[in-house]
Amino acid sequence: MAVAVLTFVVALAAIATERVHRTKVALLGAAIMVLFVAEFSQEQAIESVDFNTIGLLVGMMILVHVTQQSGVYDYVAIRAGQLSRGRPFWVVMSLAGTTAVLSAFLDNLTTILLVVPITFLLADALDIDPIPLIIIEVIASNIGGTATLIGDPPNIIIAGATGLTFNEFIVNLAPIVIVTFAIVITLLYFFYRRKLTIEERNQRVIMELDAAASIEDHGELRRTLPVLIITVLVFFAHQPLGIEPATVALAGAAVVLLTTRQPIEEALARIEWPTLFFFIGLFVMVGALEATGAIEHVADAVKDVTGGERTAELLGIVWLSGAGSAIVDNIPFTTAMIPVVEDLQAEADATGDDAYWWALALGACFGGNATIIAAAANVAASGLTERAGKPIGFLAFMRIGLPVTVLTLALASGYVLVRYILL
Numbered sequence: 576m577a578v579a580v581l582t583f584v585v586a587l588a589a590i591a592t593e594r595v596h597r598t599k600v601a602l603l604g605a606a607i608m609v610l611f612v613a614e615f616s617q618e619q620a621i622e623s624v625d626f627n628t629i630g631l632l633v634g635m636m637i638l639v640h641v642t643q644q645s646g647v648y649d650y651v652a653i654r655a656g657q658l659s660r661g662r663p664f665w666v667v668m669s670l671a672g673t674t675a676v677l678s679a680f681l682d683n684l685t686t687i688l689l690v691v692p693i694t695f696l697l698a699d700a701l702d703i704d705p706i707p708l709i710i711i712e713v714i715a716s717n718i719g720g721t722a723t724l725i726g727d728p729p730n731i732i733i734a735g736a737t738g739l740t741f742n743e744f745i746v747n748l749a750p751i752v753i754v755t756f757a758i759v760i761t762l763l764y765f766f767y768r769r770k771l772t773i774e775e776r777n778q779r780v781i782m783e784l785d786a787a788a789s790i791e792d793h794g795e796l797r798r799t800l801p802v803l804i805i806t807v808l809v810f811f812a813h814q815p816l817g818i819e820p821a822t823v824a825l826a827g828a829a830v831v832l833l834t835t836r837q838p839i840e841e842a843l844a845r846i847e848w849p850t851l852f853f854f855i856g857l858f859v860m861v862g863a864l865e866a867t868g869a870i871e872h873v874a875d876a877v878k879d880v881t882g883g884e885r886t887a888e889l890l891g892i893v894w895l896s897g898a899g900s901a902i903v904d905n906i907p908f909t910t911a912m913i914p915v916v917e918d919l920q921a922e923a924d925a926t927g928d929d930a931y932w933w934a935l936a937l938g939a940c941f942g943g944n945a946t947i948i949a950a951a952a953n954v955a956a957s958g959l960t961e962r963a964g965k966p967i968g969f970l971a972f973m974r975i976g977l978p979v980t981v982l983t984l985a986l987a988s989g990y991v992l993v994r995y996i997l998l
């Protein structure tokens with residue numbers, strides 16, 4: 576147990592420093608677990624990998640990449656700017672709204688990679704600083720991604736561990752996500768409004784951009800976009816159909832590979848293999864913690880603090896997962912918390928009480944806004960701004976992200992208290 580815990584803590588610390596790529600850290604940690612943890616066999620390591628999560632990620636990566644080549648995402652982003660008519664408040668709301676919706680139905684990492692380059696274009700046309708817009712988009716992506724099963728990696732991990740459906744995520748999380756988005760984005764606009772002043776002549780420029788010209792291949796759009804739309808719609812019905820989300824995503828990916836004219840080698844090369852292997856390494860490390868009983872000790876500590884009382888446990892999960900995700904990436908923290916929540920449910924004889932999982936999802940996803948390394952989308956945005964010569968500093972982001980996280984966790988706590996405890 577000591578070897579497993581020490582390896583995991585060192586791995587999390589290394590991931591937080593970003594001095595070594597997180598995939599290298601996760602794979603090395605997994606190797607150490609298999610080689611040196613006596614209670615953890617190679618067979619257990621393989622069994623600990625959630626291939627439903629891996630399959631879902633692979634399928635969505637292929638779908639998004641293939642449809643992206645048509646230029647449809649550029650079109651959506653430019654039209655969002657034009658619908659605002661260059662007015663600062665509506666520029667923020669349209670970009671943030673587009674980011675939140677795309678994050679909910681694609682994923683927040685992919686959405687940030689698509690939206691940030693367009694934001695630089697719009698900010699240049701409007702002659703304003705793009706960084707406030709990008710920070711708002713990052714926060715909107717983490718909030719919006721909370722609403723669905725596929726929107727944020729913590730939700731994908733939770734779904735893979737529990738079997739909760741696409742519809743259940745929306746029904747339980749979308750209400751608080753909508754309220755939180757409206758409150759947070761409005762407050763951020765007023766905080767940044769002096770930096771977002773747009774002159775009238777620049778408002779005319781945005782209206783002159785040709786959104787239709789963003790569609791680079793109309794034939795490819797007609798071939799691939801319907802597949803993506805149908806795949807997303809099938810997510811809503813996957814439970815009555817008796818198929819897993821990974822099956823839906825991989826089936827959609829297979830169909831889009833048949834319909835597209837893009838070489839299959841190019842489509843497969845665009846899969847984010849480092850992310851997938853990071854997940855695999857992480858699943859193995861957490862599997863070792865569970866096999867050695869370390870997770871059970873954490874659950875016992877949480878129970879001691881909360882006294883086994885349901886209200887304290889639910890609110891404790893919200894704030895603990897929020898704080899933990901703020902310190903390290905919310906992906907490894909959520910993975911580590913899965914067996915803890917399972918143990919808390921079992922101890923409380925509340926195995927069918929899904930409120931525990933919604934508390935974890937809200938805490939982990941909202942906690943991802945605290946720092947620039949707290950979520951994959953944040954790290955991606957930081958890399959894009961750095962390459963553009965306008966880097967977002969760690970402290971500069973935390974100055975905004977930390978208060979936002981505290982506010983959103985407070986809203987989430989109120990929601991959990993009202994919906995799952997008082998009602």
